[in-house]
Amino acid sequence: MIEEALKEINRGCAEIIDNERVEKLLKAYYDEGQTYAVKAGFDPTAPDLHLGHTVLLQKLATFQKYGGRVQFLIGSFTAMIGDPTGKSATRKVLTKDEIVKNIESYTTQAFKILDKEKTDIVYNNEWLDALGAAGMLELASNLTVARMLERDDFSKRYASNTPIAVSEFMYPLLQGYDSVYLKSDIEIGGTDQKFNLLMGRQLQKAYGIKKQQAVLMMPILEGLDGVQKMSKSLGNYIGVSDEPNDMFGKVLSISDDLMWRYYELLSTKSLDEIAMLRSGVEDGTLHPKKVKEELALEITARFHNEDAAQAAKAEFEKVHAKSQIPTDIEAFEIPSEDGSLWIAKALVDCKLEPSTSQARRDIKQGGVKINQEKISDMQLQLTPGEYLLQVGKRKFAKLKVS
RNA sequence: GGUGGGAUAGUCAAGUGGCCAACGACGGCAGACUGUAAAUCUGCUCCCUAUGGGUUCAGAGGUUCGACUCCUCUUCCCACCA
Structure with missing residues (x-):
């Protein structure tokens, strides 16, 4: 049982730090029914979720299946600071109103994947507002500038004379402090978040929490172009609230290579099944389009339903393969x-x-x-x-x- | 604070008084080919009922018959020096 759970949890992960801790948590769950806290932070900057976000959400859902309670952390406070993004530019700071507006649509979308009963939505301004200047300084004393500059994008920007706001330095600290306050057992994030995720471990230790959180990093999902990461601003995304026809069509529009990547990160098919599909395509017994259609069906059905997915497939055939006109035309x-x-x-x-x-x-x-x-x-x-x-x-x- | 350099269409990037609505690349759109694609090839890529007209090259003025190109000021960036 534990082996199966571990296999599912490990699937598609870019890196796991402290896998042992994960095993122990699972063991405690199976032996004594003890649950554990899995934290993931979300910036309420983009109100619309896309499949890139769901890679993380699906992993959280996996944990929920195996005894985890999800701490769905809304970065309500940190969003007002601006995250140092991989784009090496200072991110625009959000106002309180914008954040509040985004949160609602954000969570309803997330619950298409997550089990509501096993999820706690938390807002980090609850405790960060109360931290105060003194608490902030205490927090900051845990980190040296030299170490902060180890972080890849900081060092690059510093070296190339691209400005770094001091407030941006605070971001990893605050995110780490979230883990202290929430006493998280596991934190999940993208590989680009490695530094921040590890900060959680360091700070938990500094604040006297005996067991530091395990860290599980998911790779960044490529967008429809197969090159850049999926993001709304690049327009290469599949939104979870896209219409069935759009969703189906977009999945089918990805390249054959990219399809396997999507299978690994988005499908609920087992790794063995996927390997079989892959060898089928390679020896010519399976048509790549059929395999891609299956993926498109699965994804469309997940965010809508089976009927809608089948209808989207039929519609797609009609419009593209047979060059007929679509059913719904404005x-x-x-x-x-x-x-x-x-x-x-x-x-x-x-x-x-x-x-x-x-x-x-x-x-x-x-x-x-x-x-x-x-x-x-x-x-x-x-x-x-x-x-x-x-x-x-x-x-x-x-x-x-x- | 000082001294130089820069700001050009969605992005990058040529152009340095008329031949410029502005080379090229990427992106995007359309056509052919296909498994919807991808790859490849071709055409297009500011707006306007158009073999013509209008508005563009950071912003505001100026010189000139004529400016993206020269001058002045403003804003923002970058480099070197302090």
């Missing part, structure tokens, strides 16, 4: 001027094109279809009636010219 009604409507203008008004200039170009290149017929006349006038407009392969609109 409809527009635009009045004509003097009994006619210029096609380029119509495309812009139906939000298929950003400008009439772009519309003209696409028409010229044969990228525009009306009622499934390619058109080439950029001066085309639409007379009153109903039309099906299409730009490229996947942009559709129904238009009624009145």
